[in-house]
Amino acid sequence: MLQSFKLAIKAILSNKVRSLLTMLGIIIGVAAVIILVSIVAGYMGQMVEQFEEMGVNKITINCRNMNTRHFDDSDIYTFWDEHPNWIDGISPSVSLNSAVIKSGNDNLDSTSIIGVSEDYAKIQKYTIEEGRNLVYADVAGRSSVCVVGAYVANTFYGSSDKALEDTVKINGKPFTIVGVVETQDEDNFDEGGTDDFIWIPYTVATKMGRNGFINNYVLISSDTVYTDDITNELKTKLYSIFKNERLYNVMANSSIIKQLNESIGTLTAMLAGIAGISLLVAGIGVMNIMLVSVTERTREIGIRKALGARQGVIMQQFVIEAAVTSTIGGVMGIIIGALATKSIGAMMDINANPTVWAVILSFGVSVAIGLIFGYVPAKNAARLNPIDALRTD
Amino acid sequence: MSHPLIEMKNEYKIYIMGTEQVYANDNINLKIYRGEFVAIVGKSGSGKSTLMNIIGALDKPTSGKYFLNGRDTSTMTDDELADIRNKTIGFIFQQYNLLPKLTLLENVELPLLYAGVKASERRRRALESLGRVGLKEKYSQYPNQLSGGQQQRVSIARALAGNPSLLLADEPTGALDSKTSREVLNFLKQLHSEGNTIVMITHDNAIALEAKRVVRIHDGKIIFDGDTEEYAAKFQTRN
Numbered sequence: 001m002l003q004s005f006k007l008a009i010k011a012i013l014s015n016k017v018r019s020l021l022t023m024l025g026i027i028i029g030v031a032a033v034i035i036l037v038s039i040v041a042g043y044m045g046q047m048v049e050q051f052e053e054m055g056v057n058k059i060t061i062n063c064r065n066m067n068t069r070h071f072d073d074s075d076i077y078t079f080w081d082e083h084p085n086w087i088d089g090i091s092p093s094v095s096l097n098s099a100v101i102k103s104g105n106d107n108l109d110s111t112s113i114i115g116v117s118e119d120y121a122k123i124q125k126y127t128i129e130e131g132r133n134l135v136y137a138d139v140a141g142r143s144s145v146c147v148v149g150a151y152v153a154n155t156f157y158g159s160s161d162k163a164l165e166d167t168v169k170i171n172g173k174p175f176t177i178v179g180v181v182e183t184q185d186e187d188n189f190d191e192g193g194t195d196d197f198i199w200i201p202y203t204v205a206t207k208m209g210r211n212g213f214i215n216n217y218v219l220i221s222s223d224t225v226y227t228d229d230i231t232n233e234l235k236t237k238l239y240s241i242f243k244n245e246r247l248y249n250v251m252a253n254s255s256i257i258k259q260l261n262e263s264i265g266t267l268t269a270m271l272a273g274i275a276g277i278s279l280l281v282a283g284i285g286v287m288n289i290m291l292v293s294v295t296e297r298t299r300e301i302g303i304r305k306a307l308g309a310r311q312g313v314i315m316q317q318f319v320i321e322a323a324v325t326s327t328i329g330g331v332m333g334i335i336i337g338a339l340a341t342k343s344i345g346a347m348m349d350i351n352a353n354p355t356v357w358a359v360i361l362s363f364g365v366s367v368a369i370g371l372i373f374g375y376v377p378a379k380n381a382a383r384l385n386p387i388d389a390l391r392t393d
Numbered sequence: 394m395s396h397p398l399i400e401m402k403n404e405y406k407i408y409i410m411g412t413e414q415v416y417a418n419d420n421i422n423l424k425i426y427r428g429e430f431v432a433i434v435g436k437s438g439s440g441k442s443t444l445m446n447i448i449g450a451l452d453k454p455t456s457g458k459y460f461l462n463g464r465d466t467s468t469m470t471d472d473e474l475a476d477i478r479n480k481t482i483g484f485i486f487q488q489y490n491l492l493p494k495l496t497l498l499e500n501v502e503l504p505l506l507y508a509g510v511k512a513s514e515r516r517r518r519a520l521e522s523l524g525r526v527g528l529k530e531k532y533s534q535y536p537n538q539l540s541g542g543q544q545q546r547v548s549i550a551r552a553l554a555g556n557p558s559l560l561l562a563d564e565p566t567g568a569l570d571s572k573t574s575r576e577v578l579n580f581l582k583q584l585h586s587e588g589n590t591i592v593m594i595t596h597d598n599a600i601a602l603e604a605k606r607v608v609r610i611h612d613g614k615i616i617f618d619g620d621t622e623e624y625a626a627k628f629q630t631r632n
Contacts, residue, residue: 302490308479308555
């Protein structure tokens with residue numbers, strides 16, 4: 001056995017260029033598996049993280065209210081009263097898309113304006129930098145107050161504190177700015193960015209809106225374990241109102257993440273499969289070279305058999321040679337794949353680490369390739385008739 | 394000395410060439426005892442190589458029996474033949490058949506390796522064997538660093554290493570000049586005088602005369618089997 005390893009290494013070294021070319025297939029195959037799987041895993045991991053930042057406990061409700069069947073704010077607050085422990089905060093979300101917003105003579109064309117409750121900042125995990133958040137009294141009293149994003153405050157009022165107590169005109173109606181939200185995204189501190197928004201009490205927004213219905217709600221559960229219960233209960237309630245599943249939708253972020261994770265798994269497996277095909281091709285390369293090697297060494301095999309080598313010994317020699325070739329290729333592939341993953345990850349600015357299972361799998365596959373694709377040539381070698389083998393020159 | 398080392402009874406080796414049957418060995422009956430030095434002579438195509446393959450357990454007869462050291466080889470498997478070759482026969486080939494990528498020591502160790510002798514013992518015996526052919530100092534060299542005569546001596550060392558019952562030499566001087574041929578033949582004679590059994594295959598009558606007994610093959614049949622002197626009287630003039 002040890003002798004076979006020594007012989008294998010000798011055989012590989014005696015034909016360095018050829019051995020390297022044979023290994024190249026395995027190296028590329030293994031590196032490809034590791035790079036693809038690791039980069040995708042890193043990239044997707046980052047996406048999941050972003051979703052998680054948006055709040056795993058967040059649940060959104062969309063419905064298409066009609067005059068005869070509708071789900072309004074009193075319904076959702078009743079639901080909260082029924083399940084006080086499940087929920088940490090609820091806010092309707094009423095977008096006023098066509099509102100004309102003015103600060104002095106400036107038009108705020110890109111600014112999004114939504115009607116929300118006092119819980120909205122908590123739900124979005126936003127912090128008030130200056131002034132105060134909306135409060136229940138603003139909502140209940142339909143006060144003409146608003147909270148603005150940092151971009152609005154800085155661009156149109158100079159700074160957050162200057163914006164306070166100033167006004168913004170929405171559809172000609174002045175709203176007092178009572179609070180400014182901390183900058184959320186410095187990289188996207190621009191028109192239409194994350195910080196370009198105005199919040200007003202949803203009660204006010206509903207009145208300003210076209211049909212006076214609230215079509216969107218967002219709530220946050222007190223714990224992810226309640227997500228399914230909340231989702232199911234809400235669906236039951238919504239069905240009892242709308243009698244048609246197409247008129248409403250309840251979506252939990254955690255289930256989106258779950259779905260995302262599932263599709264990541266599928267995608268990763270697919271990519272690994274594609275890269276795996278290159279490993280298969282590499283295996284055929286190994287077999288090809290081993291067949292050539294057996295033919296070239298027919299005489300050697302004949303001599304060994306004449307001197308008393310059993311079939312198993314010859315077989316072992318060639319299988320081990322193939323396995324050693326592909327294992328060395330596999331190890332080189334792992335090293336190259338790991339280094340490439342790190343540098344590509346750095347280039348793409350994602351945290352990509354060579355996945356353990358990809359490394360183990362590709363190493364295992366490369367060893368297996370040597371054994372499987374070395375088998376046929378080795379069998380041929382072992383079965384050579386010593387007389388015929390000795391006769392060749 | 395109860396049973397012969399080699400015993401062939403009605404041995405045939407028949408090849409099918411297209412539609413024709415070629416009798417490479419045609420009813421061979423032969424006994425060789427321990428301690429003999431036998432030359433098997435024949436022209437090319439006479440069937441002597443076929444006979445040597447069968448004697449060397451490299452091939453099996455088509456029909457008839459071949460007993461090597463009392464054991465019937467005609468029913469043996471490939472691996473059993475490998476074992477009996479390993480333990481019973483030391484091959485000396487015309488082309489030396491040394492493995493070019495192994496050192497002399499490793500080459501000589503090969504039969505011991507396949508016999509399962511452990512490393513330290515293998516090395517000791519291989520060095521001893523190399524010593525017998527006078528090449529002990531060169532043990533770490535490679536075959537292509539040696540002259541033809543030296544390579545043939547290494548192959549003799551390899552044949553001796555396993556301490557076989559039979560040395561089977563196939564045209565041992567075929568690739569050598571007359572001076573080194575002489576040396577190799579003298580060495581074989583010496584080995585014979587030390588008690589080894591030697592069977593030498595050759596096409597050359599002059600070489601055959603170095604043996605004690607000559608078996609001549611023609612068209613697959615034995616046409617002469619007897620003492621060297623008798624053979625010389627009968628065949629030397631018309632080789």
